[in-house]
Structure formats: structure tokens, C-alpha cells
Amino acid sequence: MxxxxxxxxxxxxxxxxxxxxxxxxxxxxxxxxxxxxxxxxxxxxxxxxxxxxxxxxxxxxxxxxxxxxxxxxxxxxxxxxxxxxxxxxxxxxxxxxxxxxxxxxxxxxxxxxxxxxxxxxxxxxxxxxxxxxxxxxxxxxxxxxxxxxxxxxxxxxxxxxxxxxxxxxxxxxxxxxxxxxxxxxxxxxxxxxxxxxxxxxxxxxxxxxxxxxxxxxxxxxxxxxxEPLTPFVASFIGQGYFVRGQMLSHDTVQTELGVIRGNRAYQWAPGTAVDMLLRPDDIVHAPDSALQARIVGKSFLGAATLYRLQLATGTHLEALFASHADHRVGEDIGIRVAADHLVAFPAQGSVATQALAESRVG
Ligand SMILES: Nc1ncnc2c1ncn2[C@@H]1O[C@H](COP(=O)(O)OP(=O)(O)OP(=O)(O)O)[C@@H](O)[C@H]1O
Missing domain, CATH: 3.40.50.300 (P-loop containing nucleotide triphosphate hydrolases)
Known part of the structure; x- marks a missing residue:
């Protein structure tokens, strides 16, 4: 039944x-x-x-x-x-x-x-x-x-x-x-x-x-x-990092990675500070992009490789690329954000992910 x-x-x-x-x-x-x-x-x-x-x-x-x-x-x-x-x-x-x-x-x-x-x-x-x-x-x-x-x-x-x-x-x-x-x-x-x-x-x-x-x-x-409802769920489930941003309109956020548009609308007023979740599959390799990130670590997973990236500002990201393109640690690569599912929360502290990531060890 x-x-x-x-x-x-x-x-x-x-x-x-x-x-x-x-x-x-x-x-x-x-x-x-x-x-x-x-x-x-x-x-x-x-x-x-x-x-x-x-x-x-x-x-x-x-x-x-x-x-x-x-x-x-x-x-x-x-x-x-x-x-x-x-x-x-x-x-x-x-x-x-x-x-x-x-x-x-x-x-x-x-x-x-x-x-x-x-x-x-x-x-x-x-x-x-x-x-x-x-x-x-x-x-x-x-x-x-x-x-x-x-x-x-x-x-x-x-x-x-x-x-x-x-x-x-x-x-x-x-x-x-x-x-x-x-x-x-x-x-x-x-x-x-x-x-x-x-x-x-x-x-x-x-x-x-x-x-x-x-x-x-x-x-x-x-x-x-x-669609995690809380920062804890966002952090505990899957991988990724929060980046600080500012609402431009209900579905667009200005971040240091550029303007990111998602598929859902938030009610916060333009100008509201938010922490935006970027999953490894939200970051794509774009060789011609002006947005450059340095590879600071990598884990080979078989079909894909998980790269840990750092922007010039010090912000950390993770990205999942097909493993046949093998990049070196220390290399700078062009990236682009392709996030359909915009997940944002009102900004907490400056390093929201750090504390959350630590509390997810279980
Ligand atoms: N028989 C008990 N008497 C008193 N406190 C208990 C008892 N069993 C569990 N607790 C406490 O209740 C809390 C929750 O424990 P519980 O076993 O439900 O957690 P859990 O999420 O299943 O953890 P784990 O994944 O480690 O098994 C803990 O703080 C634990 O110390």
C-alpha cells in the first residue's frame, strides 16, 4: 500500500x-x-x-x-x-x-x-x-x-x-x-x-x-x-565552500567570482550580505576565463578528480573535473561558475564554512 x-x-x-x-x-x-x-x-x-x-x-x-x-x-x-x-x-x-x-x-x-x-x-x-x-x-x-x-x-x-x-x-x-x-x-x-x-x-x-x-x-x-534549508545541512551534505556575496536582485548575487544567477528567488533586499554555497560541480574549467584559480590540492577519484582551488584573494573552492585532463598542483587554471541551484544564507561570520566544516566530523 x-x-x-x-x-x-x-x-x-x-x-x-x-x-x-x-x-x-x-x-x-x-x-x-x-x-x-x-x-x-x-x-x-x-x-x-x-x-x-x-x-x-x-x-x-x-x-x-x-x-x-x-x-x-x-x-x-x-x-x-x-x-x-x-x-x-x-x-x-x-x-x-x-x-x-x-x-x-x-x-x-x-x-x-x-x-x-x-x-x-x-x-x-x-x-x-x-x-x-x-x-x-x-x-x-x-x-x-x-x-x-x-x-x-x-x-x-x-x-x-x-x-x-x-x-x-x-x-x-x-x-x-x-x-x-x-x-x-x-x-x-x-x-x-x-x-x-x-x-x-x-x-x-x-x-x-x-x-x-x-x-x-x-x-x-x-x-x-x-536545496538545503540551513547552513549546517549545506555543509554536512556533500562538499563545497561558502563564498561571501551581496544580493543584486532576488536571484542574482555579486561575488568575487562574478555575478551568479540561480533558479530560485530569495526575498532578501538588494545589498543584503549572503554566504553562497558553491559545490564542486558548480565550478567548471574554462581555459579562456579571466577568473583564475590556483590548484592547491587534488584527490583522484577515478572518473573525476576533486581539485582544491584558491583564488588570489585567498578564498577556497573545490572543483570536480573529468580526470583525463590532469592538472598539476601549483598550476593556475581558468574557471567559471555554472550554478543552477543558487543556495544562499544570510551572511554569518566571515568564515562560516570553517566552523561548519569542523562540526561535521562525525
Ligand atoms: N543510556 C544513556 N544514558 C545517558 N545518556 C545517554 C545514553 N545513551 C546515549 N546518551 C547520550 O545521548 C546523546 C545522544 O546519543 P545517541 O547515541 O542517540 O547519538 P548518536 O547520534 O546515535 O551517536 P553515534 O553516531 O555516536 O551513535 C549523547 O550525548 C549520549 O552521550
């Missing part, structure tokens, strides 16, 4: 004892969608997930699942009554049970448990390994078993808490795509917690960016990248 509201968090406040860790969170997830809670360490992602699972009571606000209030102040529906599945970072498999027995654990009373476990094994591509024990599997295989075990009872919602963070980069990339395919093929709704933006984007339909217990934005990956 796509597009039906499944999970609804209204002004949620929760924490530990008197401490309010998560403040005023509102978000909703439609049935069949995958949502993600993303943010630096300690910002309250796991606390929110635990409240959804029913492990933490809520101090204010409410959590509704399929129209039923499952948490509000003074009432917490027991976790086992929520029909919510969980997958943890450390897999949490039962070491004394085989893979097939682990998968069937949550459906022990089900007359069809063996058939379902066999189907789940196929679903996660472990068809031949049902008789093995967890210690005889790789980390990636163990996490597949944990996923199969969580899916076997057909939960209404699956919660995944940093499920790939014990795996190496290549495997986590592969498994995160695979998990999305599996969840989508079954129409399973899920909420993933991660501090890895690439993983959040690879898996999720909706992503919530957390900062200090607050939800800054709940939106699609596309909108978070191109």
Missing part, C-alpha cells in the same frame, strides 16, 4: 532521566519507503531509533505506527508488540544456533518456519549456508543473516542501526545497495541510522539531518543536496 502514512513522529522529545537528548522531532514515513537518520556522533540518532523501537519512553510528543499511538508520555507499547524488526551494528546473532535456526528464531511458532527460513536465505543470497554457524561466516554474511532474521516475521517497520559500520568500505557500499534492493523488492519500510552520507543517499528515499538533538531537515537526498 504505497503512499500510506506508516510512521509519524510528532514533536518528539526523549532522553535519559531529566536530560532531553532529542528535541521536538517531527517526521513521517510512508509505507514502503526507506528513511534515514543522519548526523554527527552524539546528535541523538540512536536515541530516536530506540524510542521508535519502544526501548526508550518519550518525554513529550508522540510516535504513531499505522495510525496507532505506540508511544506518548506515560505510555510505551512494549517493543515485542510493535511488529518492528531490528538490525544492529554488531549483528547480534545467536552463536549456538545455525544460520537457518537464527533466521527462524522470530517465527519459532510458525508452522511454515522452515520454508520461510529457506526463502529468506535465498533472498539474502546465502542459500547454501543454512547449516553453518555464525562464526563460520564473514562479517558481510553475518549481517545478511541478521537482515534475514529481522525480515522473517514480516515486520511493519525495520530499524537498522549503523548496520554496515563494521564492514570495509567496498563491502559496505555493495551491501547497502543490496539491502535497498531487498527491502524494495518486499515493500518493507525501514529507518536506517548512519553518520555516513554516501550510505544514507545510497539506501534512502528520505533523509533526516540531525544536529545536537534537533532535526534540521527531513527531505529527499536530491533536495538536501540542492
Amino acid at each position: 504505497p503512499n500510506h502514512l506508516l510512521l509519524n513522529l510528532r514533536n518528539l522529545v526523549c532522553g535519559y532521566q531529566a536530560q532531553r537528548v532529542v528535541q521536538n522531532i517531527s517526521l513521517h514515513l510512508n509505507a514502503g519507503d526507506i528513511g534515514c537518520l543522519l548526523g554527527p556522533s552524539g546528535c541523538g540518532k540512536t536515541t530516536t531509533l530506540r524510542a521508535i523501537a519502544g526501548f526508550e519512553p518519550v518525554q513529550e510528543g508522540s510516535i504513531e505506527l499505522a495510525g496507532e499511538v505506540i508511544s506518548r508520555p506515560g505510555y510505551t507499547l512494549a517493543p515485542e508488540k510493535r511488529r518492528i524488526g531490528m538490525v544492529f551494528q554488531d549483528y547480534a546473532l545467536f552463536p549456538h544456533l545455525t544460520v537457518a535456526e537464527n533466521i527462524a528464531f522470530g517465527i519459532r511458532q510458525h508452522p511454515q518456519r522452515e520454508r520461510i527460513a529457506a526463502e529468506m536465505l535465498e533472498l539474502v543470497n546465502l542459500g547454501a549456508l543454512g547449516k553453518r554457524y555464525p562464526h563460520e561466516l564473514s562479517g558481510g554474511q553475518q549481517q545478511r543473516v541478521a537482515l534475514a532474521r529481522a525480515l522473517a516475521p514480516e515486520p511493519r517497520l525495520l530499524l537498522l542501526d549503523e548496520p554496515f559500520s563494521n564492514l570495509d568500505v567496498e563491502l559496505r557500499r555493495r551491501l547497502s545497495h543490496e539491502v535497498r534492493e531487498i527491502l524494495k523488492s518486499r515493500g518493507t519500510s525501514a529507518i536506517l541510522v548512519t553518520h555516513d552520507q554516501e550510505e544514507a543517499f545510497a539506501v534512502s528515499d528520505q533523509v533526516g539531518v540531525f544536529k545536537d538533538g534537533h532535526l534540521e531537515q527531513w527531505d529527499t537526498p536530491f533536495n538536501l543536496y540542492h
